[in-house]
Amino acid sequence: MTRHRLAILLGCALFICTSATFATVDAVCKKISDKLASVSFEECSVLEMTASGHSSVNGVPLLIKEYPPLKQRKSRGRILLVGGTHGDELAAISIVFKWMHTLEKHHSGLFHWRINPLMNPDGALQRKHQRTNANGVDLNRNFSTPDSQNGAALDYWKVKTYGNKRRYPGPYPLSEPETNWLHQEIEQFKPDVVIAVHAPYSLVDYDAPSRKNAPRRIGHLYKNLMGTYPGSLGNYAGIYLGVPVITLELPHAGIMPTRRQISRLWTDLVRWLVRNI
C-alpha cells in the first residue's frame, strides 16, 4: 500500500470512510479505460485520484487529483485544470491524464494544482458518447453569469442556435450537479487561473477582464479569441469573477496530439503561468 493510500485510510478511520473510496475510484477508472483507447486502467488507477464528494446526474463520482504545494518551495499560485466538459471530446480527457503523469514525475511545487480530467462522465462514458450531460445540458452554458440569470442563456439558445440540442443551457443556471461541482470548486479552491480543455477548433482562447496577457500560442495552438456566451465558464470565471480562463481547443476530438505536441502544450502552458501569475 502506498503512503498516500495509508494516509487516506487513517483519515477514513476518523471520518467514516472506507476502502470503498478506492473501489469507487477504480470503478470509474475501469469505465474510463474501457472507453478511452489512450488511457489504460493502470494509468488511471495509479494516480490515486479521490472522489470530490460530487457526482454526475447518473451518480458517477467526479474525481480529483491534487498536486499540493511542497514544503521546500513557495507555490506561485493555484491552478484548476478541467478536462471532458463535453463528453464527445475524448482527446480533451486523455490529454489531461498524460499531463497528470507529467506532474507525477515532475511536480516541483511551482504551482498548486487541482485537476479533474473528466467533468462530464455521463456524456463521455456511455456507448454513444455525447456532448451534453445525462440531462441533455451543455455544461459550458449552464454557469451562473449575470446575463444567464436573466434568462439570456435560454434566449441565446433559442434565437442564435435555433434550439440546437447540443447547446441546451439547462432550465436555469447551475441546474446541473457537474456545474455545481465546478462552481463550488472555484469558490473553495480560489484558483488564480482555470484551464479547460476542449476540441476540435484548434485554437487557444482566453477570457479575463483584460485580454492583454492572452497567450499568443500554446504548443501547436494559436490564439483565436472566440468571445463569450451566456452561461459559459469563460464568461462566469473569466469575465464575471475575474479569474483568467485559458481554453485549449485541440484540433481533433477523437485523435490525440502526438507525444511531442502533448509535451509542448504542457511546457508552453507552464511557461505562460510562470510569466503571468
Ligand SMILES: [Zn+2]
Ligand atoms: Zn467542448
